[in-house]
Amino acid sequence: MKLSKYQVGKRYSKALFEVAEEQNSIEEILEDLKSLKKVYEENPSLSFALAGRSISRTEKIKILDTLKSQFGELMQDFLGLVFDNGRMDCVTDIADAFIEKYDAVNGIVEATVKTAVDLDEAQISHLESVIKERFSVNKVNLTKIVDPTIIGGVIIRVGDQVIDGSVVKRFNDIKKTLLVNN
Numbered sequence: 001m002k003l004s005k006y007q008v009g010k011r012y013s014k015a016l017f018e019v020a021e022e023q024n025s026i027e028e029i030l031e032d033l034k035s036l037k038k039v040y041e042e043n044p045s046l047s048f049a050l051a052g053r054s055i056s057r058t059e060k061i062k063i064l065d066t067l068k069s070q071f072g073e074l075m076q077d078f079l080g081l082v083f084d085n086g087r088m089d090c091v092t093d094i095a096d097a098f099i100e101k102y103d104a105v106n107g108i109v110e111a112t113v114k115t116a117v118d119l120d121e122a123q124i125s126h127l128e129s130v131i132k133e134r135f136s137v138n139k140v141n142l143t144k145i146v147d148p149t150i151i152g153g154v155i156i157r158v159g160d161q162v163i164d165g166s167v168v169k170r171f172n173d174i175k176k177t178l179l180v181n182n
Contacts, residue, residue: 009093016078016094017101025074030102032075037095039067051089064088107138114145114155114166131158 151167
């Protein structure tokens with residue numbers, strides 16, 4: 001049975017996380033993976049070039065050596081292992097899984113806040129503290145989205161949980177209640 005890229009990402013990231021933990025280099029590997037993911041996102045053909053069959057192994061190794069040169073020894077060894085196992089197309093999945101594990105271990109959550117108007121610093125700070133308390137975490141990485149279609153209020157998404165306090169939702173709830181009662 002063939003593993004999905006998500007499963008491959010989980011397995012490789014778990015192994016990398018454990019080795020990085022032993023070597024006290026988790027922060028360094030985290031930054032390396034973020035940088036590597038950015039390179040992959042900026043160059044979508046890189047994954048195809050390193051994982052596909054369109055170029056020779058010798059050319060792939062040259063590309064890989066150039067890519068690896070910007071990273072520390074552990075990351076270079078890890079990329080060599082990933083390449084040797086033919087999993088270079090899973091690099092972004094590995095990075096995502098590593099970041100997810102890092103965040104879970106350190107009590108960090110990704111949150112998206114959608115509002116009708118731009119928030120000031122005090123409002124952002126208040127929202128972060130509310131999210132920290134509600135989800136029992138140490139840090140919140142907040143992404144702000146301004147969406148005038150929600151009219152007012154706020155929609156907060158943390159993982160698969162959504163707290164919808166928008167005016168549009170309230171209008172729809174009232175509308176539903178009125179339609180059910182008629």
